[in-house]
Amino acid sequence: MENTLNINDINEWNAFNNQKTLHPLVSVIDFSKANPRDWGDAESIKFHYGLYSLILKDVKCGDMRYGRNYYDYQAGTLLFFAPGQIAEIKNTGAYQPSGDGLFFHPDFLRGTALGKNMQDYKFFSYHTNEALHLSDDEKQMVLACFSKIESELKQPIDKHSKKLIASNIELLLNYCERFYDRQFITRDNASKGILEKFEELINGYFLSHKPQTIGLPSVAYFADELHLSANYFGDLIRKETGQSAKDFILNKTIEVAKNKVFESNKTVNEIANELGFKYPQHFSRLFKQKVGLTPNEYRMN
Known part of the structure; x- marks a missing residue:
């Protein structure tokens, strides 16, 4: 009842x-x-x-x-x-x-x-x-x-x-x-525990097939995985890192992308797909915006 x-x-x-x-x-x-x-x-x-x-x-x-x-x-x-x-x-x-x-x-x-x-x-x-x-x-x-x-x-x-x-x-x-x-x-210890778990989740996300099936990682996805509301999660990450959860995820995505560009012979299109980008042009544009070079230029340098 x-x-x-x-x-x-x-x-x-x-x-x-x-x-x-x-x-x-x-x-x-x-x-x-x-x-x-x-x-x-x-x-x-x-x-x-x-x-x-x-x-x-x-x-x-x-x-x-x-x-x-x-x-x-x-x-x-x-x-x-x-x-x-x-x-x-x-x-x-x-x-x-x-x-x-x-x-x-x-x-x-x-x-x-x-x-x-x-x-x-x-x-x-x-x-x-x-x-x-x-x-x-x-x-x-x-x-x-x-x-x-x-x-x-x-x-x-x-x-x-x-x-x-x-x-x-x-x-x-x-x-x-x-x-x-x-x-x-x-509640710093609890916050740091969430941040550490968040980073583990991001790393695990890119080691899985989720980018190909779900797409680029989102704030809502990780907030749900951590059993937090998106707003509380975003505020906590901003307090801990000085940047928004969205920027944190984006910067982590670019770091993973740099490793893939530098350490593999895969094409830009293949790497974009592995990361969850729907359009390779979007990946190349974002990469240059964040790194200052296109993926191919970064590989050459």
Whole structure:
């Protein structure tokens, strides 16, 4: 048996959590005010998010899965969900919710500066093993932002309300960007392990027949192999190497190409095909752009 909870409407979500609605499109929720959760004999509970959601967990209430994999989260972890996403929690019995959350409807963003920049906050599309683990100081800053937003929600709605609420949400998201940058650094060993595995995967890719069957290696392919979202994977590689994942793959492709050009008597067309290029002209053009010489010129020199 499986329960499904749709989180689409601020007023309904507030009522479910014993929270007063202060604004029709935005809410800050104290989950300790909610009734104990009891999902009966359901094996798991699916949460369908129709709202932007930032949830600061103070209690672990069962393994949370997004897609095929499980979230790396515990108390003091900040989770992000965008409209259209689905999370699943394994039912481990009744529990009292604890923690805080910010929820806002996508309609609230219309006509705001935040709405124009929302796509820049890539952590809303992160998924497995990518939750934000906060230090005590960071947790207090997040709670302070929640408090400022809630304080503004309690004010009578006027012509300044939307701008001030949106500005405070944007401030919170900017802090989250900073905290993620810190996490990439402090979880350095895990990041380096991913980078090493990434390089192993690239090397293995070119030693296999995948270039001929799949084509040129892509960011999405390696992110999927590492069980990471493309955005989180790209941000992590940029932090570790100073270049985008796409450029990293491209430069590795050119290094493999240089070896093949220099060490074999194969034609340029044959090498292009082995690397996964659909058109040899594309390979030659890219090779010259990166190396400064055509493949044949590089071989001659």
